[in-house]
Amino acid sequence: MKRGDLFVTQVVGMSPQGEGIAYVEGRAVLLPQAVPGDKVEARLKGKYRGFLLAVPEQFLETALSRQQAPCGHFGRCGGCRWQDLEYADQLRFKEGMVRSALEKRGVSAGEFLPVLASPKPFFYRNKMEFSFGTDPAGTLLLGLHLRGRFDRVFSVEECHLQSALSNRILGAVRHHAERAGLPAYNLKTHQGSLRFLVIRQSARREETLVDLVVAQYPNAAVDALVAGVLEEVPQITTFVLTLHRGKAQVAAGQAHWVVKGRGWIEEECGGLEFAISPRSFFQTNPLQAARLYAMACRMGGDLQGLSVLDLYCGTGSLSLHLARTARAVLGVEIVAEAVEDARRNAARNHIANCEFAAGPAEEVLPRLQREGRGFDRVFADPPRAGLHRKVLEALGILRTPQVVYISCNPLSLAEDLAGLQAMGYRVAAVQPVDMFPQTPHCEVLSHLVLRE
Numbered sequence: 001m002k003r004g005d006l007f008v009t010q011v012v013g014m015s016p017q018g019e020g021i022a023y024v025e026g027r028a029v030l031l032p033q034a035v036p037g038d039k040v041e042a043r044l045k046g047k048y049r050g051f052l053l054a055v056p057e058q059f060l061e062t063a064l065s066r067q068q069a070p071c072g073h074f075g076r077c078g079g080c081r082w083q084d085l086e087y088a089d090q091l092r093f094k095e096g097m098v099r100s101a102l103e104k105r106g107v108s109a110g111e112f113l114p115v116l117a118s119p120k121p122f123f124y125r126n127k128m129e130f131s132f133g134t135d136p137a138g139t140l141l142l143g144l145h146l147r148g149r150f151d152r153v154f155s156v157e158e159c160h161l162q163s164a165l166s167n168r169i170l171g172a173v174r175h176h177a178e179r180a181g182l183p184a185y186n187l188k189t190h191q192g193s194l195r196f197l198v199i200r201q202s203a204r205r206e207e208t209l210v211d212l213v214v215a216q217y218p219n220a221a222v223d224a225l226v227a228g229v230l231e232e233v234p235q236i237t238t239f240v241l242t243l244h245r246g247k248a249q250v251a252a253g254q255a256h257w258v259v260k261g262r263g264w265i266e267e268e269c270g271g272l273e274f275a276i277s278p279r280s281f282f283q284t285n286p287l288q289a290a291r292l293y294a295m296a297c298r299m300g301g302d303l304q305g306l307s308v309l310d311l312y313c314g315t316g317s318l319s320l321h322l323a324r325t326a327r328a329v330l331g332v333e334i335v336a337e338a339v340e341d342a343r344r345n346a347a348r349n350h351i352a353n354c355e356f357a358a359g360p361a362e363e364v365l366p367r368l369q370r371e372g373r374g375f376d377r378v379f380a381d382p383p384r385a386g387l388h389r390k391v392l393e394a395l396g397i398l399r400t401p402q403v404v405y406i407s408c409n410p411l412s413l414a415e416d417l418a419g420l421q422a423m424g425y426r427v428a429a430v431q432p433v434d435m436f437p438q439t440p441h442c443e444v445l446s447h448l449v450l451r452e
């Protein structure tokens with residue numbers, strides 16, 4: 001089979017990233033938008049992640065009823081890939097993806113609980129990161145990436161994952177950027193100014209943070225843009241300008257100016273108050289996050305009198321939940337700014353039994369283990385890559401009686417659970433939690449207990 005070939009095939013499986021899988025001439029083909037049971041006519045596009053990739057041109061038979069995606073950008077946008085699936089079907093597929101990832105690595109869970117649906121399937125995100133770009137005619141673009149294209153942006157008019165206010169801010173920034181005549185930063189020439197727009201909102205406080213990441217500042221045109229946006233959208237409680245001169249395409253930078261408000265926002269979650277700075281991690285589906293933390297605490301059992309380690313703690317959201325019953329909690333986090341937030345968060349909630357250590361978990365945990373520190377419970381919520389090898393090794397030596405693992409990637413979770421099983425843990429329970437409706441992503445809570 002060669003690029004451009006058209007073929008008819010039956011979809012028989014789903015990849016861990018949510019594409020349909022078919023087998024053609026003995027080779028696995030990924031089919032975006034297709035699900036098991038569909039029969040499609042598809043055109044071969046090339047290779048992707050080591051598999052063949054084909055795009056369905058016609059659905060000859062469909063396994064389930066598809067719905068009209070509410071968002072006008074559906075299909076082009078790299079964000080929501082499952083908007084045409086009913087929410088109940090999305091949940092069923094997520095559960096299946098978690099089950100199959102665990103099975104493939106030989107992980108057997110004592111109890112596999114049904115996936116917990118998000119309270120809101122749309123407009124649930126408290127943070128959006130938009131990129132600037134330019135179209136071939138030279139028009140400024142501000143929006144999200146085209147599906148599968150890290151280097152191409154399209155202008156978002158209305159995103160169905162963020163609030164109406166956030167959509168208004170997006171439009172206002174684009175309008176005032178055009179008026180100020182500011183060019184987007186060019187990835188090839190490294191010329192131009194505008195790079196990213198980050199909007200963060202609190203679900204339970206009326207607070208909104210805007211962080212505009214630019215490649216040149218001080219700059220009068222940027223000042224004009226900011227003044228125009230703040231006048232048009234006075235609901236923005238704080239506005240931060242970030243200067244990012246580096247080549248890496250990340251919404252971070254070397255210098256910051258707080259041009260309105262205090263530079264951070266406040267959120268309430270599970271009865272606790274949190275300060276969130278522009279670069280601190282905070283769960284993006286805050287209503288579901290409150291339920292995730294409550295379930296994680298329950299999985300850890302009665303923490304009265306116990307010493308708890310919270311690895312990859314971010315701004316301390318879970319740590320502070322745990323500290324309400326535990327004797328002592330130590331949170332470990334690599335982002336120094338998040339650790340500062342975590343300490344401030346402990347103080348603002350009058351929590352004195354929670355400490356935080358800044359540094360990579362793969363350095364901090366082996367050091368704690370060499371120093372002879374022991375814990376009654378470990379909670380770990382690593383980024384998508386999962387636990388660092390040195391963290392796994394240290395956990396194998398520490399032999400904490402129970403571990404609660406929160407994962408946003410079933411593949412790395414399966415690897416890590418297999419490693420922990422080999423070290424003597426049994427996986428007592430697994431609970432998928434949908435934090436990301438309309439996408440194939442799935443959060444998973446797992447409870448591990450050390451065998452006698």
Ligand SMILES: C[S@@+](CC[C@H](N)C(=O)[O-])C[C@H]1O[C@@H](n2cnc3c(N)ncnc32)[C@H](O)[C@@H]1O
Pocket residue numbers: 281282283311312313314315316317318332333334335338359360361362381382383408
């Ligand atoms: C999925 S988030 C979880 C944060 C927190 N548990 C929460 O719910 O808000 C993962 C966190 O791990 C941090 N992180 C990434 N790599 C790390 C490392 N090597 N060591 C420690 N923390 C790390 C990130 O900055 C982020 O705050």
